[in-house]
Amino acid sequence: MTQLDQPLRDGGTQADREADREMVHLAEAGSVGELDHYVSSLSTSEQAYALSHLDEAEIEKVLASMLPEHAAQLIGHLSEMQAAMTIAAVEPDTAASIVRELSSDEMADVIGDLDEDQAEAILNSLPQSEADAARELTAYDDQVAGGLMNRELMRFSDGMSVADVITTLSAEHDRYDEYDIRYGYVCDPVGRLIGVLPMSQLLFVKRSQSVQEIMIRAPLSVSDDLPLDDLVEFFEKHPFLGVPVVDTEGVLKGIVHREAVDYASVRASESDYLKSQGIVGGEELRNMPLWLRSRRRLSWLSVNILLNLGAAAVIAVFQETLQAVIALAVFLPIISDMSGCSGNQAVAVSMRELSLGVIRPTEMFRVWFKELSVGMINGTVLGILVGLCALLFEGNPYLGLVVGFALFANTLVAVSIGGTVPLLLKRLNVDPAVASGPLLTTITDMCGFFLVLGAATALLPKLLPV
Amino acid sequence: MTQLDQPLRDGGTQADREADREMVHLAEAGSVGELDHYVSSLSTSEQAYALSHLDEAEIEKVLASMLPEHAAQLIGHLSEMQAAMTIAAVEPDTAASIVRELSSDEMADVIGDLDEDQAEAILNSLPQSEADAARELTAYDDQVAGGLMNRELMRFSDGMSVADVITTLSAEHDRYDEYDIRYGYVCDPVGRLIGVLPMSQLLFVKRSQSVQEIMIRAPLSVSDDLPLDDLVEFFEKHPFLGVPVVDTEGVLKGIVHREAVDYASVRASESDYLKSQGIVGGEELRNMPLWLRSRRRLSWLSVNILLNLGAAAVIAVFQETLQAVIALAVFLPIISDMSGCSGNQAVAVSMRELSLGVIRPTEMFRVWFKELSVGMINGTVLGILVGLCALLFEGNPYLGLVVGFALFANTLVAVSIGGTVPLLLKRLNVDPAVASGPLLTTITDMCGFFLVLGAATALLPKLLPV
Secondary structure: OHHHHHHHHHHHHHHHHHHHHHHHHHHHHOOHHHHHHHHHHOOHHHHHHHHHOOOHHHHHHHHHHOOHHHHHHHHHHOOHHHHHHHHHOOOHHHHHHHHOOOOHHHHHHHHHHOOHHHHHHHHHOOOHHHHHHHHHHHHOOOOEHHHHOEOOOOEEEOOOEHHHHHHHHHHOHHHHHOOOOOEEEEEOOOOEEEEEEEHHHHHHOOOOOEHHHHOEEOOOOEEOOOEHHHHHHHHHHOOOOEEEEEOOOOEEEEEEEHHHHHHHHHHHHHHHHHHHOOOOOOOOOOOOOHHHHHHHHHHHHHHHHHHHHHHHHHHHHOHHHHHHOOHHHHHHHHHHHHHHHHHHHHHHHHHHHHHHOOOOOOOHHHHHHHHHHHHHHHHHHHHHHHHHHHHHHHOOHHHHHHHHHHHHHHHHHHHHHHHHHHHHHHHOOOOHHHHHHHHHHHHHHHHHHHHHHHHHHHOHHHHOOO | OHHHHHHHHHHHHHHHHHHHHHHHHHHHHOOHHHHHHHHHHOOHHHHHHHHHOOOHHHHHHHHHHOOHHHHHHHHHHOOHHHHHHHHHOOOHHHHHHHHOOOOHHHHHHHHHHOOHHHHHHHHHOOOHHHHHHHHHHHHOOOOEHHHHOEOOOOEEEOOOEHHHHHHHHHHOHHHHHOOOOOEEEEEOOOOEEEEEEEHHHHHHOOOOOEHHHHOEEOOOOEEOOOEHHHHHHHHHHOOOOEEEEEOOOOEEEEEEEHHHHHHHHHHHHHHHHHHHOOOOOOOOOOOOOHHHHHHHHHHHHHHHHHHHHHHHHHHHHOHHHHHHOOHHHHHHHHHHHHHHHHHHHHHHHHHHHHHHOOOOOOOHHHHHHHHHHHHHHHHHHHHHHHHHHHHHHHOOHHHHHHHHHHHHHHHHHHHHHHHHHHHHHHHOOOOHHHHHHHHHHHHHHHHHHHHHHHHHHHOHHHHOOO
C-alpha cells in the first residue's frame, strides 16, 4: 500500500504546494466563481493541506471570498479540530454565514469545538430561530445520539397520499438529493414519529393509497441521549443504515446514520493512539499556537518524570553494587527497554482484543495465562541471548547468569502487566490508552532494576573482578 | 465514553459468558432453527466473543448445525483474521457451503486469509463455476479495487424500458433488498458499462421510456487494479457512495462502495497501531497457536536487542566515568525514558498529520522547525526539573548541570528525530509505523547516554566527591 500511494502523493506535492498560494491569489483577484471552482477541483486532503498552510488573515480572505455554501463544503471536509481552527480564524459574521450552510451534525461539531466566546459571537450573528436550533444541537454531548444525528430528513405528515409524497419529492428534488433518500419518516401533527416509508416501495403501489397504508408502523428508534457505545451495539444488532432519534415525548429530532457512528468510533480509536503516545490533550496540529502545544505535551511529560524518579530510586538503593560491578550499568537500559517492548506487545494485543470484543475486562486470568505462556518462551530466548552477551562482555559466567535471569523474569512480569493492565483500567473506568504505557514502563523498570541489581547483590562475591 | 459503556459491557458479561456454551448446547440438541435464532439475537461483538471461546471441534459442531446462509452472516460479522480462523476450523465441505453464501468481497477476504491448502480444499468443494468466480476474486490483491469490490449489483441491459426495470425490481425485490438499490447499471450485450440509472429517477418518468433515454451516460468508473490510496482520493473528490469497477475492456466487474474503502483505511490504521507496538506480523488473537504468537513477537524483539546493544555500547565506552560518578547511573534511565516520551509525542503528531494530509513527506524543515520550538521550551523545563533532582541527590551543582544540560539537549534531538523520521521513512517507502519507534529509541538512547557521560567526562574533576 505504502509503495503504491507514494508516486501519487509525491507527484502531487508541487501542485499542492501552490494550492494555498493559488487560493490567496484568486481571493485577492476578487474572481469569486473562479476561486470556488478551483477549491472544488481539489481533493479533500489537498484542501486540508492548503488551508493548514495559510495564516489567519489569509484564511479570512479566502473564506470571505467564497460563496458561503462552498466555504461550508470546504469546512465540512476538514477534520474536526482543523474545521474549528479554520472557522475561528474568520470574522463572526462571515463565520455565521458559513456555519448556517453546514449540515446540522457538522455545525454542532464545529461550534462545540470553539471557545465559548467565539461560539457565542457566531451564534449571535445568526437569525434567532437558527441560533436557537444550533444551541439545541450543540447542547448535546457529541458522544450521544443527539450530538451525532443529522436533522436533515424527509418528513411526511400522516394525512398524505402516495401521490402527495411523489409530488413533494419531485418539487424538492434538489434539496432531497443531498439526503439519504431511501426512507421517508411519517409524523403525526405534533411531530411524533409514527412510521417509516421505504422509498423503493413507492414504485410498486398505487398513487391513491395513503402513506399510512404502506408505511412500516412503530419503527425502531433511539432516544436522543443514547450514548455512542449503545449506538454501536444497536447497529451491530440491526442491519439498518440509519435510525430515527426521538426525544422523551417521541417527537422525531433527526436521524443517526450508521456512517456517523462508525466515524465517531474511528475518531475515538485515533484519539486512543494519540493518547497512548502522550498527546493526551486531544488532537495536536502543528499550526496550533506554540504555547498550547508545549503546555499540553508538558502536562504528560511531567507525570512521567515522577514515575521515572520512582524507577531511578531503585537504582539509587543499589548504588554500591553497581559501583562494584559497573558492567551492570551497561545492561540496565537493555533490560528496561526489552521488557518494555515485550510489555507493549501484550498491551497492543489486549487493546485490540478489547476493541474487537473477543475478550471482556473481567477475563484477567485467561489473558494472564495466555501471556505467561508466550512470556516463558520469549523470556527464555531473550534471557539466553542477552545473558550470552553479558558473559562475553566480561568473561564472567555469573554476570551472564544474573543478566539473563533478570531479563527472563522481567519478561514474564512485563507481559503479565502489559496483558492485564488494559483490562484492569477498563474495569476501573480509566482510559487504558492513556495510562497503560506509563504504568507498564514504570513497573517493569522498577522490577527489572530490582531483579538485576538484587540478584547481583546476592551473588556479589562471584561478580567482582578477580 | 468509557464511563458510559462500562455498565452495558460489564452487565453483559454473564450472559455473554454463557453464549458460547449455549451455542454448543443448541448445536448438540440438534434444534436447527433454535440455534440459528439464538445466534442472530446476539450482537456482532457477542458473536465474536462467543466464537473466540469455542475450540475447533465446537466451532465445527456449531457451524455445521446452522443453515449455511446464517453461518455466513455470522462469519461476515467477524474481523478478517477471526473469520479465516473460524472457517479454517470446519471441514472443507461445510466451509464451502458457508463460503458460497458470503458476499463476494467477504468471500475474497476470507479465502485470501486461509493457508493455500485450506483455500484449495474449499474451492475444490465448490461447483466449478463458483470456484472459478471465487478464484478470480481472490486473485486480486485485497488493497485494489478488484479486491474491495462487491459483485452484487443491479444490472440492466440497454434494450430495457422503464416498465421492464420496474418489473424486474418487483420480481427480484427480495434479492435486491440486500443490495445498494440507489443505482442500477446499464450494460451493452458484451457486458460493457454504458450508463447508470438513479432509482429515484424511476418515480418521475414514463414507464414507456427506454433506460437509454433516462440513464446517465459515460459514468465515472475505476479500473479493477486501482490501488486503495487512489480509491481514497477518488472518494475524496467525488461525493458518490460507490463507483463501478471495470476491467481493461470496460466490462463491468462490480461496485466498490465508499464504505468498503473507509473500512479498508481503518483496518490499515489499526494495523499501523499494532505494528508500532511491535505486533509486526499482522493481527494477533490470543487463541492463535502459541508457537505462532511467540515466533512473531520474537522476530520483532530480536531486532530490538541488536539496536539496544548499540546504545549499551555507548555506556560501555564511558565505564570509567560512570564508576567514578556512580550517581550518573541513577539518571541514565530517566534521560533515556524522558527523551523517548518527547520523541514519541513528535512521532504521533507527524503520523497524524500525514494521515490527515496536512503535511507532505517532503516538508522535513517545516516540521523540524515546529518541533525545535516546542523542544526548546519543553527541554528547558524538563532539564531544570531533572537537573534540580540531580543537584539535590548529591548536593553537587555540577551533577545537576550535566544531567539538566543532557536532558535539555537530548529533548531537542528526540523531537527533531521523532518529528522528521516518519516523513523520511514515508519518502523511502518504509512503513513509518513499524520503524519509527525503534529508530527513535535507539538514536535518542545513544545520544542521551553520550551527552550525559561525555559532559560528565569533560567535567570529571568537578563531579568527584570531595
